[in-house]
Amino acid sequence: MELSSKVLSKAPKQNVLKCIIPSFIGILLFMVPITVGGELTIPVAALSGGLLSLLSSYLPLVLISTMCVSAIMTIIYKMILKSYIQNKYLTSLFDTSAIWSFIRIIGAVAGVLTYMHMGPEMITNGNTGGLILFDLMPTLFSVFFFAGLFIPLLMDFGLLELTGTLLSRVMRPVFKLPGRSSIDCMASWLGDGTIGVLLTSRQFEDGHYSEREAAVIGTTFSAVSITFSLVVISQVGLSHMFLPFYATVLFTGVVTAIIMPRIAPLSRKADIYTIDQQHNEDNLTLKEGWELAINKANDNAQFSKVLIGGLKNVFDMWLGVLPVVMAMGTGALILAEYTPLFQWLGLPFVPVLEFLGLPEAQAASETILVGFADMFLPSVLAASIQSEMTRFVIACLSVTQLIYMSEVGGLLLGSKIPVSLSELIVIFLERTIISLPIIIFIANILF
Helix, strand or coil, rough: CCCCCHHHHCCCCCHHHHHHHHHHHHHHHHHHEEEECEEEECHHHHHHHHHHHHHHCCCHHHHHHHHHHHHHEEEEEEEEHHCCCCHHHHHHHHCCCCHHHHHHHHHHHHHHHHHHHHHHHHHHHHCCCCHHHHHHHHHHHHHHHHHHHHHHHHHHHHHHHHHHHHHHHHHHHHHCCCHHHHHHHHHHHHHHHHHHHHHHHHHHHHCCHHHHHHHHHHHCCCCCCCHHHHHHHHCCCHHHHHHHHHHHHHHHHHHHHHHHHHCHHHHHHCCCCCCCCCCCCCCCCCHHHHHHHHHHHCCCCCCHHHHHHHHHHHHHHHCCCHHHHHHHHHHHHHHHHHHHHHHHHHCCCHHHHHHHCCCHHHHHHHHHHHHHHHHHHHHHHHHCCCCCCHHHHHHHHHHHCCCCCHHHHHHHHHHCCCCCHHHHHHHHHHHHHHHHHHHHHHHHHHH
């Protein structure tokens, strides 16, 4: 590894500013909480909300068009254009495997049927395809636009190199991750889990995370935002307990994040990089970290390069992820809405919940695994439960389970992060098993 021979004190002021100013703007956009309309959020999420409000009536049609373009271009590129056009970006965008090409087509078809209110009710219902197309995906579309456009400010101007140097001595022994992963978690926690997935996927593609690290971060650190956590606790009628609720979520999340990288399937992921790793920040001094950050900023000083990189991020997520979310999210919600599958799967938890002393164990068991379809479903079902303690436990568990197919799960499968559906199911179950006794123990103290 070669580092610049210049120390920070000798680096030209202009070079230092190239690192500091864009990184500072990135921190402001992604990590500084602001209050908008009485709700805590971050500027990127606020901008996304503004775009959503401005284009709300048009976005479903835009989403349908985007998914259709993704599906049609995937077919055309694989069957015709691939032989004539050798473009790395187009290949990464449209040359997908047969199964993922099929999922893109299914997502586009499900989207069109839902938008046109045609076909089976189980697809177009407001609690299945309608929920995904009209409620969830407009938010994802706007978040992807601003997050994808501005993420280069966090990634390309040295902030992650410096952060990796500063925090590696904590992140590596505790979570078995590089220090820069703390930025992914912070962006998720203050903004949205989708931002964390996008940031992690980009860094994995750029060779900063190994397959194992990307999988761990994507399934463990893409935390639920503070804002949505408030929505969940309000849904179960316990908004007055938000502070103990969120403290429980944070504590449980940290314990889970310590354990998950050390057990299968995440522990069995290989430390293989998509490209040759250019540097390792774990053993750098602060001065070396600064030098690395400044060099990174100098390499990406051209505005046009940053803009093009941001737009590529946007189209990656729009064309690659949205159809997957539509297909996988709708499928999961159909199972939750029209079959007793999640109720059956919850039955083995009844004796466990009774042993742990949770009131209304039978009713609670029906909510335990339904969160795999959508994180909000457990709190909706829990609203009819009489016990405040049980409602508290269900709300906490739904947030800490993290892997739900209507959003984060679908995003992970649609991204370049190397996790399969079967692995997500196992990870979801492991997070549930680890989190449940911790949350019930804390709930027994509080209630």
